Amino acid sequence: MTENTIKVLLSDERKEKPQDDSLQFGKVFTDHMFVMDYMEGKGWHNPQIIPYQPITLDPACMVFHYGQTVFEGMKAYRTKDNRIVLFRPEKNFERLNQSNDRMCIPQFDEELALEGLKRLIEIEKDWVPSAPGTSLYIRPFIIATEPFLGVSASDRYKFMIILSPVGAYYKGGINPVKITVENQYVRSVKGGTGTAKTGGNYSASLKAQELAAKNGSSQVLWLDALEKKYVEEVGAMNIFFKINGEVITPMLNGSILPGVTRNSIIELLKHWNIPVSERRISIEEVFEASEKGQLEEVFGTGTAAVISPVGGLVWGDKEIVVNGNQTGELSLKLYNTLTGIQNGDIEDPFNWVQEVGMHTYA
Ligand SMILES: *Cc1c(COP(=O)(O)O)cnc(C)c1O
Numbered sequence: 244m245t246e247n248t249i250k251v252l253l254s255d256e257r258k259e260k261p262q263d264d265s266l267q268f269g270k271v272f273t274d275h276m277f278v279m280d281y282m283e284g285k286g287w288h289n290p291q292i293i294p295y296q297p298i299t300l301d302p303a304c305m306v307f308h309y310g311q312t313v314f315e316g317m318k319a320y321r322t323k324d325n326r327i328v329l330f331r332p333e334k335n336f337e338r339l340n341q342s343n344d345r346m347c348i349p350q351f352d353e354e355l356a357l358e359g360l361k362r363l364i365e366i367e368k369d370w371v372p373s374a375p376g377t378s379l380y381i382r383p384f385i386i387a388t389e390p391f392l393g394v395s396a397s398d399r400y401k402f403m404i405i406l407s408p409v410g411a412y413y414k415g416g417i418n419p420v421k422i423t424v425e426n427q428y429v430r431s432v433k434g435g436t437g438t439a440k441t442g443g444n445y446s447a448s449l450k451a452q453e454l455a456a457k458n459g460s461s462q463v464l465w466l467d468a469l470e471k472k473y474v475e476e477v478g479a480m481n482i483f484f485k486i487n488g489e490v491i492t493p494m495l496n497g498s499i500l501p502g503v504t505r506n507s508i509i510e511l512l513k514h515w516n517i518p519v520s521e522r523r524i525s526i527e528e529v530f531e532a533s534e535k536g537q538l539e540e541v542f543g544t545g546t547a548a549v550i551s552p553v554g555g556l557v558w559g560d561k562e563i564v565v566n567g568n569q570t571g572e573l574s575l576k577l578y579n580t581l582t583g584i585q586n587g588d589i590e591d592p593f594n595w596v597q598e599v600g601m602h603t604y605a
Contacts, residue, residue, distance in 0.1 A: 247290065247352070249277075249359050253366070254294035263374035266410030268547070273367040273379075277359045277404035279351070287351050287402070292363050295405065303390035305397045310443045311387035313342035316546050317503075318378040318409075319364050319599065321371045322587030327364060327599040330585050332357055334503045339383060342439035347396035348385055356383065360404055364599045367406055376411025376582075412548045417570050417578055419554025422477060423460035424526055425451045426559060430476065430498075432468035437475075437498035445479070452478070460557060462543070466526060468498065473523050480543030480551060481505035484529060485573055487537040494521040504544040508577055510593060517573070526558055533563040540571030549585075550578040 254274045261271055272295055279290040306312050315335045320328050336353040343350055360381065364371070371379045383404045387397030428451040431437025436444055448463070455463045462478035474493055476482055481502040483492045490512055495501050512519040532538040533556075541553035554568035565571075583589035584596060 247355055249355075249362060250289075250291045251362070251366070252291065252293045256294075260370060261408065263372045263377050263410075266372060266377055266408055268409045268412075269380060269382075269407050271407055273370045273406040273408070275363060275366055276406075277363045277383075277402075279356075279359070279402040281349055281351075281400040281402070283398040287349070287355075290355060290359055292359070292366060298401070298403075300388060301390035303392060305387040305389050305391060308392060309387075309394055310441070310446075311346055311348065311397055312385060312442045313339060313346055313348060314382060314384035314440050314442070315339045316440075317381045317383075318546060318585075319371055319381060319406075320378050320585045320587075321373045324587065325373075326587060327368055327371050328585070328587060328596045329361075329364075329599060331503055331507070331595050332360065332597060334506070335383070338440065338501065338503070339385070342441055343385065345436060345439040346441055348387070348400055351385075351402060356402070356404075361599050363404060363406065368600065370406065370408050372408050372410075374411070376413065378409055378585075380407045380409045382407065417550070417552065417575065419552040419565070419568050419570055420461040421459060421555040421557065422462050422464045422553050423455040423458050424464045424556060424558035425455070425466065426471060427451070428454075428463075429468035429471075430463075430465040433497040435468075435498060438495075438500060440500065448479075458557065462551075464526075464556065467496075472525050472527070474526055474529065475499050477543040477551075477553070480545035480548065482541070482543050482553075483508065484524060484532075484538065485540035485571065486529075486532045487539070488518065490517060490519040490573070491524050492519070492521055493524055496523070502544055502546075504546060504549060504581070507581060507593075507595065508544050508550075511577060511580060514592070529556070530558060530561060530563060533565070538563070538565060540574050541565045542571070542574045542577075549581050550574050 276295045281287045317335045385402045389397035389399050451463045465475040467473040543551040552570040552574045584591045
């Protein structure tokens, strides 16, 4: 057996699975998890699938104090013909290693992680729900486990993958949301950690999120940290504007998280010959386009919602309504196409979907 053979230890107990129509987000977890350890001098070792269980950690572990941690979010879907598929999973593991690089966490073998994930899902295949819009949410993450209070990179880490069956994001059909443009707090700044999926970015965003909620908004629209002028992201999603027939999304500038959904939307638009550009776009330009009647659609993109149409924007004392607070035609077409590809309902011209359970493992 080599260091990289995945050991499997099955659980004696199986939890009761929730009904598809009672599923929420991220509250219920499956029977098994993937774990792998890192130790300086030894590298990543001991990849295993074990029963889902609490982990015991020394209170001095570095992750608790200085937040050296990274994560990913992706989904497995059950198709109508009962296959289980992943959507561009290699992109997520690639991004996890990019986040690792920023956070001084050692690189792992992406192929091994994908193999571990596929084997885990095969074991948990009965947990993949089948009702429309439901899926199995996948959370890979890494934490720094050296018990040491010095501020430096840890010499040991734990990589885990846990799985959670989740309900449809849109229960009563796809729905536009109201957004508050955040003028005081910032999510990230060029040179900071905004391009990495690391815990601190999300704890830092809670305050603004709380204020936006008091304002009757469901999300925050983040502006650039230096000038508070250019649009960056919406909540934990990337953002797109359709202005006068052209689709615009902020270019990746060193403070924006490079979304897999964002990338897929851009490729789809190009495939359809719809003009799309990645460039700086100011919040002023968005409000001006609205005044001129040229702001046609606004939507966020991310794994959880796929497409989240924006029906209204509040910026200081100004407020605009987008597309009569209705889901735009292009937003809906993108949503239907991407979810259709993920569910195997429509053809996948890009080879984005990978089937689980079609592989033989050494
Ligand atoms: C995860 C995330 C996104 C969306 O990325 P996807 O790969 O499309 O799910 C966008 N912005 C932030 C801040 C994120 O954390």
